[in-house]
Amino acid sequence: MSSLVVVGVQWGDEGKGKVVDLLAREADIIVRFQGGNNAGHTLVVGGKKTIVRLIPSGVLHAGKICVIGNGVVIDPQVLVEEIDTLQQQGCLSEASLLKISETAHLIMPYHKAIDLARERLRGEGRIGTTGRGIGPTYEDKMARVGIRIIDLLDEHVFREKLTHNLQEKNIYLGAILKEQALDYDQIFDGYCRLRDRLAPYVTNTSRYLHQEITRGRKVLFEGAQGTMLDVDHGTYPYVTSSNTIAGAVCAGVGIAPQQINGVIGISKAYTTRVGSGPFPTELLGPEGEKLRRDGGEFGTVTGRPRRCGWFDAVVARTAARLNGINSIALTKIDVLSGFPTLRVCTAYGYQGQHYDEVPASARILEQLTPIYEELPGWSERLTDLRSLDALPLTARRYVERIEQLVGVPVKMISVGAGREETILIRPSFF
Secondary structure: OOEEEEEEOOOOOOOHHHHHHHHOOOOOEEEEOOEOOOOOEEEEEOOEEEEEOOOOHHHHOOOOEEEEOOOEEEOHHHHHHHHHHHHHOOOOOOHHHEEEEOOOEEOOHHHHHHHHHHHHHHHHHOOOOOOOOHHHHHHHHHOOOOOEHHHHHOHHHHHHHHHHHHHHHHHHHHHOOOOOOOOHHHHHHHHHHHHHHHHHHEEOHHHHHHHHHHOOOOEEEEOOOOHHHOOOOOOOOOOOOOOOOOOHHHHHHHOOHHHOOEEEEEEEOOEEEOOOOOOOOEOOOHHHHHHHHHHOOEOOOOOOEOEEEOEEHHHHHHHHHHHOOOEEEEEOHHHHOOOOEEEEEEEEEEOOEEEOOOOOOHHHHHHOEEEEEEEEOOOOOOOOOOOHHHOOHHHHHHHHHHHHHHOOOEEEEEOOOEOOOEEEOOOOOO
16 A cells, blocks of 8 residues: 555544554655644654644654645644744754645634634534634635635735735624724734745645655555544534545545545544534543543643543444544553443434434434443553553453444554554554
8 A cells, every 4th residue: 555544533632643653654755634723633752742733743753744735724823833843853854844735725813713703602502613713714715715825925916815805804803793803914914924934835735746656655644633523424513624534635635536545543442522512422420530531631732621431333433434444543542441341332322213323413412322332341551562462351352342343453552642652463554
């Protein structure tokens, strides 16, 4: 295989950053294909933690080329700050190591202002957005009034588009959302400064990737969020604003379907989600608190505490079908140590009906009953283990049961946050 897609199986935060960092050792190019800086990937190498939000997680490997595709929405201020931080750590030493799509859309200050104001007005009905302007940016993209990187590079075009958009957005901010108008000159001058910093990295990434894949280069595509946050296939309306599934790679970077050779699904050994929305296996008592505490379940970007629950095989099975997942990387199994009994959701029940995949109705999702199967737990510490055979018997059986319920083999098991704290069942993925 020369190209692989990494996707989240649940509601995001599955540990994709660590897995991409591991797989990047074999890859030549690592590509981000959707989302924005509302998603953060945490990398722990040599005990040092690095958080990336827009640049692909393979950036810590010397000589790897990182690509930000056209499906990503970019806050240029955040991206420049991220580049600066990584360069201070010795990464991205050459401009050729980072490529930014010329057709990626820009997050503007009015997008963030609208995002925050709308969420405030929703009150208890809020979606749980991060307030970083992701949704409004995708709205403008679909309304064909978005500003792209290529527009920023042309000062005349940028001035014209910003003038038109800001007139309209300021009316909306004031009349509907009761917010202060934004200043044109401040935005224009600030973005022109950022343009000069980003210009050396901008290129036709679609053509570049086509050429490199044709040459046989190994390419790793990295998604943000998770399958259940997909705007079409997730738990709508409590979703993100982009398509997060593997099929979004083709549109999000501009390659053909036949250029994708495999899909790896990342799943926690339990389940979490951030923000509002249905969560069938959520644990509201001491067990949920233990998962949150032991797993360090707080948002990478926002710091918000994550909701925690038992492993949901219904969610994982649905994700496996939607993405065409070939193998699973199971993360944070070490967090389950100390539970005498574990539960796995095998199906849902609602008014006499049985669901073995996630129903589309948000109302049903809020009211259904998870059907559980109990499995024996283990007390041993797993972080130092490096082979499947070294796992406690009950932990191996837990992994085997997940494989059976989801219908996909587990080929990697993370037993800790560090890069080396991993059991590789399949030594090579390309």
